[in-house]
């Protein structure tokens with residue numbers, strides 16, 4: 001087969017946050033993903049090829065990306081030894097819901113970057129991808145020049161106004177959901193709501209990353225920059241990590257506040273572990289993920305009791321699930337998404353409830369977001385605790401699992417708490433605040 005794309009690799013010195021931030025501002029399209037579990041970073045810059053998962057057909061966005069990825073892969077020469085080329089991006093939460101507010105990202109977005117940088121504790125590797133060897137070398141030279149020129153970005157953007165959108169009508173929807181669950185039309189549904197923020201000046205992708213990188217917590221951090229939009233997330237939830245013959249999935253559901261002190265955190269955590277309502281909410285997720293993975297003929301292991309995972313201003317019930325066997329990553333994503341931690345149970349009835357009653361368009365919120373390399377290693381998170389920035393306008397999103405015992409006021413507090421880390425990030429540092 002005629003080769004259309006050429007890949008070259010180059011070892012780099014470790015990138016600083018300032019360099020990563022600077023690079024994000026130099027490219028029109030970019031994606032950066034920090035993985036707190038193994039402290040690795042993927043940075044994707046510029047577009048060599050792109051795919052809009054739900055543009056042509058709304059039926060199976062995963063199949064669309066799979067076909068595109070397979071075609072790209074057949075073109076790959078395996079001369080690269082230290083890291084593999086990858087594709088990165090974000091799927092929609094629900095392709096069947098009409099999207100209006102998401103502009104260029106309304107059909108989801110994946111790309112094969114012109115430059116992809118993988119950084120772990122021991123090495124930083126850049127891979128260029130271009131139509132000719134010469135162009136690839138040019139890209140690597142441009143990268144070196146940007147790294148040499150990088151300086152710390154000093155954005156001073158702050159929040160001018162915040163408003164949580166249509167809280168009363170959301171609370172009514174929660175009550176409707178509780179009624180539907182009590183009438184046994186559903187077992188669980190996850191309902192999300194929005195807050196809108198106006199900034200005094202816009203934030204660049206680099207400035208946002210500079211702020212995100214200061215947050216050292218148990219969450220994944222990603223930023224997707226496309227046209228004039230930036231989608232960012234501080235998500236604690238891994239949908240799937242793909243390793244050869246092994247798959248890791250999080251069951252994350254059941255939430256309480258974190259409290260202000262370690263003592264409070266422990267007390268609240270203890271109560272969360274004892275809460276029947278939250279245990280039911282969590283168990284639905286564990287049982288359903290396990291069931292769906294068993295349908296793929298995988299061997300599954302997980303602890304019988306949930307653990308606690310504290311992140312940002314909340315803590316969750318958490319069960320890590322490991323599955324063994326041969327996996328097709330795209331098939332796994334299609335099988336898992338949305339889990340009952342974002343959709344509900346039964347899946348189709350919950351999705352219909354969300355489409356009919358939630359009253360806004362989730363777009364990429366709650367969609368699988370991450371990367372997959374050409375050796376089929378990869379990681380996808382669930383894009384929660386996220387925000388969409390367009391100029392001075394920011395939309396923030398947060399949802400909560402509704403079960404028979406849910407109380408709409410508690411769910412309002414929970415979703416409010418879930419928005420706080422992102423709000424804090426947008427607030428920026430006040431003039432006299434300590435560094």
Ligand SMILES: C=C(O[C@H]1C=CC=C(C(=O)O)[C@@H]1O)C(=O)O
Nearest residue numbers: 253254255341384398399400401
């Ligand atoms: C839908 C969200 O959280 C999900 C993930 C963890 C815990 C959840 C909960 O306890 O409701 C949600 O299922 C969100 O943060 O927007």
